[in-house]
Amino acid sequence: MTIVKSVTCPVCGCLCDDIELVVEDGKVEEVKNGCAICESKFIGYRGEHRVLKPKIRQNGKLVDTTLQEAVKKSAEILANANYPILYGWSSTSCEAQRVGVELAEEVGGVLDNTAVVCHGPSILGIQEVGIPSCTLGQVRHRADLVIYWGCDPWSAHPRHVERYTTFAEGRFEGSEWKGYLQKFKAAAGRKKIKRVMKQAPVKNPPSIEPVTPSEPPQKMKKDGRKLIVVDVRRTMTAEVADYFIQVEPNKDYELMEALRALVRDQELDVNSVAGISVECLEELVDIMIGCNFGIIFFGLGLTMSAGKFRNIDVAISLTRDLNMRTKFAIMPMRGHFNVTGSNTVFTWQTGYPFGVDFSLGYPRYNPGETTSVDVLLRRESDAALVIASDPVANFPKKAVQHLVKNPLIVIDPHMNATSLMADVVFPSAFVGIEVGGTAYRMDHVPLPLKKVVDPPEGVLSDKEILNRILEETRKIKLKQVEAA
Amino acid sequence: MVQQKLRVILLTGRTIEQGVGKERGKASQEYFESVSMCYMDPEDMKKLGVRNNTNILVTTKYGSVVVKAVKYRRAPHTGMIYIPYGPWANAICSHETDSIGMPTFKGIPAQVAPAQNKPVLNMEELLKIEFGK
Ligand code: SF4
Numbered sequence: 136m137t138i139v140k141s142v143t144c145p146v147c148g149c150l151c152d153d154i155e156l157v158v159e160d161g162k163v164e165e166v167k168n169g170c171a172i173c174e175s176k177f178i179g180y181r182g183e184h185r186v187l188k189p190k191i192r193q194n195g196k197l198v199d200t201t202l203q204e205a206v207k208k209s210a211e212i213l214a215n216a217n218y219p220i221l222y223g224w225s226s227t228s229c230e231a232q233r234v235g236v237e238l239a240e241e242v243g244g245v246l247d248n249t250a251v252v253c254h255g256p257s258i259l260g261i262q263e264v265g266i267p268s269c270t271l272g273q274v275r276h277r278a279d280l281v282i283y284w285g286c287d288p289w290s291a292h293p294r295h296v297e298r299y300t301t302f303a304e305g306r307f308e309g310s311e312w313k314g315y316l317q318k319f320k321a322a323a324g325r326k327k328i329k330r331v332m333k334q335a336p337v338k339n340p341p342s343i344e345p346v347t348p349s350e351p352p353q354k355m356k357k358d359g360r361k362l363i364v365v366d367v368r369r370t371m372t373a374e375v376a377d378y379f380i381q382v383e384p385n386k387d388y389e390l391m392e393a394l395r396a397l398v399r400d401q402e403l404d405v406n407s408v409a410g411i412s413v414e415c416l417e418e419l420v421d422i423m424i425g426c427n428f429g430i431i432f433f434g435l436g437l438t439m440s441a442g443k444f445r446n447i448d449v450a451i452s453l454t455r456d457l458n459m460r461t462k463f464a465i466m467p468m469r470g471h472f473n474v475t476g477s478n479t480v481f482t483w484q485t486g487y488p489f490g491v492d493f494s495l496g497y498p499r500y501n502p503g504e505t506t507s508v509d510v511l512l513r514r515e516s517d518a519a520l521v522i523a524s525d526p527v528a529n530f531p532k533k534a535v536q537h538l539v540k541n542p543l544i545v546i547d548p549h550m551n552a553t554s555l556m557a558d559v560v561f562p563s564a565f566v567g568i569e570v571g572g573t574a575y576r577m578d579h580v581p582l583p584l585k586k587v588v589d590p591p592e593g594v595l596s597d598k599e600i601l602n603r604i605l606e607e608t609r610k611i612k613l614k615q616v617e618a619a
Numbered sequence: 620m621v622q623q624k625l626r627v628i629l630l631t632g633r634t635i636e637q638g639v640g641k642e643r644g645k646a647s648q649e650y651f652e653s654v655s656m657c658y659m660d661p662e663d664m665k666k667l668g669v670r671n672n673t674n675i676l677v678t679t680k681y682g683s684v685v686v687k688a689v690k691y692r693r694a695p696h697t698g699m700i701y702i703p704y705g706p707w708a709n710a711i712c713s714h715e716t717d718s719i720g721m722p723t724f725k726g727i728p729a730q731v732a733p734a735q736n737k738p739v740l741n742m743e744e745l746l747k748i749e750f751g752k
Binding site for chain 1: 638689694711713716
């Protein structure tokens, strides 16, 4: 039995690097420090849904084949395609992403990562107005006001609050964990009273004050870190927040513009914005201006609803305005563990973070045109390679319909919806468990991923598979040139 | 009075169960259960006469799908339903990218109707119907 310490968790953009694994007989047996999703990954990696042999579609069915055969078939598909899509990349290492760029250039395809259906609009917003950001270390040690806007870290980044924000024990700011425990106990007590009241033979039981009233609660006046959640529905994170603001769906833009006006001391001549009273907003702005170091974390609640990248634009502008009064930063809550890395690698190789089109021989970027969903909706692509992602499960139906009509190559450790539709399936080793590499945390800090156990026999890493496809594709292309 | 249909706003997103399920494997039962469901406001469920854990039919301009209605514990959010990301949600999400590459996954107008007698399709059945493979 060996204990491997300081393992980086290859699941979400938090990239927690304090995971401890107990390895026995070349298998991970126990996970310490991780959240539920992390545990599920480290224990589930060797589950029954693992693909161990390359597969190829014959007579409409996926059948086992050899690696050489699968590489050859994939290279043929890519070399003969006019406009292939190479999509995914967010759950693999930077080293594999780098080979991907080379392959995309070689075959003149569209290179796109999952950011396009996730934080793509954030990137567009950032390109528009820049971003005043910081590292998560800064937040952990200094932030006394944390705002989660349109995101629910409790569900998507379970340890974010504990490691980097309100519940983290920073050098200059303490953890608020104890306070919350008390609050929860109190809330549980209140619920109990409510239950008893309901059963009591009293006609009109006195109403019980809700846990978060619409006015900023007394708690906002306490010392120490404060947590505000802005969302369209009460999430798990909202439950622990000091102040929860329920915004009407698709109204974030208005709300932020209103806040901007208030930060600049302008008056609003309406009574409420996005379902929230102006008095409330005024108090909110006072809290924001009154902090020493505030941070806004935003999620897909902003990028996916009406306004899309304009929401990010205005969120960043709000942060900029706030910086005239105090210190404020903003950061997107990146989802997959290395989606930030794929943006970074693509940018240092091609100049663009996603949606890179090589069809003219040089990189071109025009979101809305060279982005994978749009290419699919226009039915222009004629083949696709999908790596470490599942577009059949995550793209809108109409886009998927075109994706699965053409030859499809999938590289993934698990069987997923996309591999079920594929023509060639490569099993690959789990990055961060069976192969090492580099990944970028959501604040752009690169961290090493560890190899903890050996991959199953014959299963290669993403990087190795891509290298082999690239080599084979080059050979075919060379032959095509010679023949011409 | 019980209504036949209810107009709502559809949101899609992550849940921790979906996260755990997807890491277990997309073919796992955990994943299926975590994404072929829909959180609803208890008041809305009452309006439709839908009980917890029974099936509903969600329809948008882009398609329709049968999922299991589950009561949301942190209500109220009347007029809003929430389906975790996955093939079921995508069967009814908007593909309009507004020229920036990003489809609309949140804030889509939708309609909910009870569908006690219609089954929730499993992943393979759903993919077969949607994409014929
Ligand atoms: S929060 Fe994210 S990175 Fe950290 S342990 Fe959980 S899944 Fe892994």
